[in-house]
Amino acid sequence: MSELVTIKDKQFKPYITQQQLSEAVKKVADAINKDLQKELPVFLVVLNGSFMFAADLLKEVTIPCKISFIKVASYHGTKSSGTVTELIGLSEDISGRSVVIVEDIVDTGVTLEKLVAVLQRKNVKQIKVATALMKPDSYKKEFKVDYCGIKIPNDFVIGYGLDYDGLGRNLKEIYVLA
Ligand code: IMP
Numbered sequence: 001m002s003e004l005v006t007i008k009d010k011q012f013k014p015y016i017t018q019q020q021l022s023e024a025v026k027k028v029a030d031a032i033n034k035d036l037q038k039e040l041p042v043f044l045v046v047l048n049g050s051f052m053f054a055a056d057l058l059k060e061v062t063i064p065c066k067i068s069f070i071k072v073a074s075y076h077g078t079k080s081s082g083t084v085t086e087l088i089g090l091s092e093d094i095s096g097r098s099v100v101i102v103e104d105i106v107d108t109g110v111t112l113e114k115l116v117a118v119l120q121r122k123n124v125k126q127i128k129v130a131t132a133l134m135k136p137d138s139y140k141k142e143f144k145v146d147y148c149g150i151k152i153p154n155d156f157v158i159g160y161g162l163d164y165d166g167l168g169r170n171l172k173e174i175y176v177l178a
Contacts, residue, residue, distance in 0.1 A: 133157065
């Protein structure tokens with residue numbers, strides 16, 4: 001595995017290898033292939049962070065499926081409505097369908113909860129969540145994360161799609177703050 005990586009003011013050290021990532025991807029794909037084979041699921045790849053995980057995962061998904069790429073935008077509406085969450089890029093009709101949210105990392109679960117709430121209003125059949133990484137000690141939400149590649153402690157990581165201030169997404173492996 002390679003050496004320290006410096007991004008702006010921070011140094012990161014190697015943390016999760018490509019081998020560990022590909023084993024985790026295979027484990028997640030196997031479970032999805034088994035659970036959803038009769039569902040013709042729609043994978044909703046949440047950009048930007050999950051592009052690398054999604055590419056690897058979907059090569060191992062062997063069941064018929066559709067794939068769509070979305071972004072989650074949150075903005076403050078009027079005082080009474082609070083924060084409004086909007087999905088950008090959803091072109092598929094997902095009503096009545098099994099949907100698999102593909103995430104890079106689930107930390108507190110705030111992002112995931114907002115996304116699930118929006119999808120639930122679209123009358124989907126069921127919502128599953130697949131994430132490359134998860135920080136269970138930080139996760140405080142009720143919604144079940146069905147497929148998790150690798151659980152990590154509450155450390156800040158980059159690489160494999162994850163960024164620090166927009167940088168580091170292209171790293172093949174995962175690095176942690178040194
Ligand atoms: P949550 O809403 O707290 O679950 O955070 C989810 C989002 O925060 C992820 O989709 C990432 O964009 C970002 N995030 C959380 N932890 C990390 C990390 O360790 N490195 C890079 N981004 C992170």
